[in-house]
Amino acid sequence: MARIYAIGGGKGGSGKTFLAANLGALAARQGHNTVLVDLDLGGSNLHSLLGFRQVEKGLNSYLNRTVNDLSEAAVPTEIPNLHIISSMDCSLEIGNLFYAQKMKIINAIRRLPFDIVFIDLGAGSTYNVLDFFLLAHEGIFVFTPEPTSIQNTVQFIKAVYLRRVKQILKQYDFNKVVKELAWETETGVVRSPVDIVDRIMTKDPVRGVLLERELRKLVFKLVLNQHRKHIDVALGHKIEKVCNRHFYAGFQFMGNIAYDERVHNSVLAKTIFANKYPYTPTSTDLKQAADLVMKKHDMAPSPIGKYG
Ligand SMILES: Nc1ncnc2c1ncn2[C@@H]1O[C@H](COP(=O)(O)OP(=O)(O)O)[C@@H](O)[C@H]1O
Ligand SMILES: [Mg+2]
Numbered sequence: 001m002a003r004i005y006a007i008g009g010g011k012g013g014s015g016k017t018f019l020a021a022n023l024g025a026l027a028a029r030q031g032h033n034t035v036l037v038d039l040d041l042g043g044s045n046l047h048s049l050l051g052f053r054q055v056e057k058g059l060n061s062y063l064n065r066t067v068n069d070l071s072e073a074a075v076p077t078e079i080p081n082l083h084i085i086s087s088m089d090c091s092l093e094i095g096n097l098f099y100a101q102k103m104k105i106i107n108a109i110r111r112l113p114f115d116i117v118f119i120d121l122g123a124g125s126t127y128n129v130l131d132f133f134l135l136a137h138e139g140i141f142v143f144t145p146e147p148t149s150i151q152n153t154v155q156f157i158k159a160v161y162l163r164r165v166k167q168i169l170k171q172y173d174f175n176k177v178v179k180e181l182a183w184e185t186e187t188g189v190v191r192s193p194v195d196i197v198d199r200i201m202t203k204d205p206v207r208g209v210l211l212e213r214e215l216r217k218l219v220f221k222l223v224l225n226q227h228r229k230h231i232d233v234a235l236g237h238k239i240e241k242v243c244n245r246h247f248y249a250g251f252q253f254m255g256n257i258a259y260d261e262r263v264h265n266s267v268l269a270k271t272i273f274a275n276k277y278p279y280t281p282t283s284t285d286l287k288q289a290a291d292l293v294m295k296k297h298d299m300a301p302s303p304i305g306k307y308g
Contacts, residue, residue, distance in 0.1 A: 002035075005293065006136035011149050012123035014038075014142045015225035018263065018273070019286075020120035021049040026270040026290035028081035032115040034260045035074050035083040039105075039132050040122035042095030044087040050077045051270040058086035060094075063101060070108035076303030079272065083114070090276050092108065096129050106135045116294070125159035133160055135168070138219045140254070140293065144226040145235060157220070158263065161247055162193040168214045194246055218249035225291055227256035254292045257285040 016039070023037040038046040038059070052075075057066065076081040080230040082303060087094065097105075110308045119136060121129050133139050139160065143153040169178055177200050189219045197215065201208030207245055222243070232238075233256065240253035258283040266273040274283045 001110070002112050002117045003294075004113045004119065004136040005140055006121060006133045007140045007142060008121040008129065008133045008156060008160075009142040009149075010123060010125060010159075011143070011152035012182060013042075014144050014149055015257070016142050017049060017120050019140070019142050019223060019225060019257070019289075020118045021272055022274045022286045023044060023290050023293060024082055024116075025079050025274055026058045027294060028079050029114045030290075030294070031081065032294075033081050034118070035112060035114045037060050037084060037085045037109060037112075037117060038087045039119050041087055041090060041094065041097065041128065042156065044090070044124050047086045047088055048270060049267065050079075050082075050084055052077075052084070052086070054149050055084070055086040055088055058084075058089040059105070060087070060089040060091070063090070063104070064189050065254065070105075072110070074112075074114075079275070082288075093121075095128075102128055103130060103160050106131065109135060124300050125137070125156055125161070128164040130160055134164055138221060138293070140221045140223055142225050143239075144229070145224060145231045150239065154279075157243065157247070159192055161215075161218075161249065162196070163216065164218065165193055165196055165211070168211055172207065172210055173207045174204075174207055174211075175201070177184050196250060207254040208251060215248040215305055216250070218247075219250055220251045221293060222253045223255065224253075225258060226255045227261050227285075231256075242265045246268050252270040252292075254289045255285060257289060258282045 010015055018268060020036055024034050035122050035170060036046055037291050038044045055075055057075060059073060060082045061067045061068045067073050070085065074085050078084050121132055141157060143149045180201060180203065181196060197211060200211055222236060222240055236253040236256060239253050243251040258281045262277055263273055266276045269276060272292045274286050277283055
């Protein structure tokens with residue numbers, strides 16, 4: 001089974017696609033058979049960073065049954081060991097997936113016969129984005145040092161967390177507590193996903209322990225992209241600390257990725273930055289983040305979320 005990483009963050013333009021493409025190239029360079037899955041449905045552009053104008057097949061080939069298995073929709077890139085499953089062949093309305101299609105994609109990704117899968121997600125906190133994020137073994141949140149990016153990322157983290165709490169409540173049949181909580185939510189007693197967990201722990205300590213145990217399995221990574229010299233180098237660590245204090249989940253900061261004007265050139269040249277400019281601070285940062293992300297002893301035993 002592949003190790004699955006999802007790259008999200010709520011806000012557009014933070015560098016999710018840039019990071020996905022570079023992490024994919026660096027994983028492939030380490031000899032891992034790697035596939036990048038573009039699930040920015042309706043806004044796919046990962047293929048461009050990998051030098052494709054068109055892709056001969058992709059996610060839509062699987063949805064419309066041109067291919068039987070999602071792995072057959074993977075196209076090799078020019079980089080050895082690196083493949084892409086693009087969504088550029090999907091219709092313009094693909095953003096509004098049906099539940100059955102979403103489940104089909106989730107189950108197919110879990111079966112992909114690769115060593116490593118990186119999922120590139122779009123902006124926003126729609127159920128599709130949240131469920132694709134939770135399908136991974138590890139979720140990577142990408143943000144930039146601007147307050148708006150940090151705010152959007154925190155909102156996204158809360159949305160992911162709430163979605164996971166709801167999955168667990170459904171899975172373990174917490175009906176009675178949930179009904180009481182629904183009333184408390186309406187009346188404003190419970191306001192955040194963290195409040196919900198705390199209230200369950202008070203109301204039903206046995207189930208509360210179960211909920212906390214499941215939430216503690218969440219493995220989240222944080223990456224601060226487009227870091228500039230004047231920005232506090234410890235900002236990412238501070239955010240990691242706050243997240244670990246607030247949520248029952250494990251957050252790990254993977255480091256700052258320096259802003260570099262030449263990223264633009266690599267996009268225009270349709271090449272991967274870490275390959276085109278290997279001896280730059282940004283490429284060193286990317287390599288360090290890739291090494292940390294793929295560190296074997298960090299690997300969690302099961303996917304973040306569960307569906308059914
Ligand atoms: N470290 C960086 N330095 C300079 N520009 C960057 C960096 N990371 C991303 N960019 C640029 O920022 C823009 C948004 O990146 P992109 O990966 O498309 O974001 P997202 O996928 O989150 O919407 C792109 O123009 C990209 O080239
Ligand atoms: Mg993108």
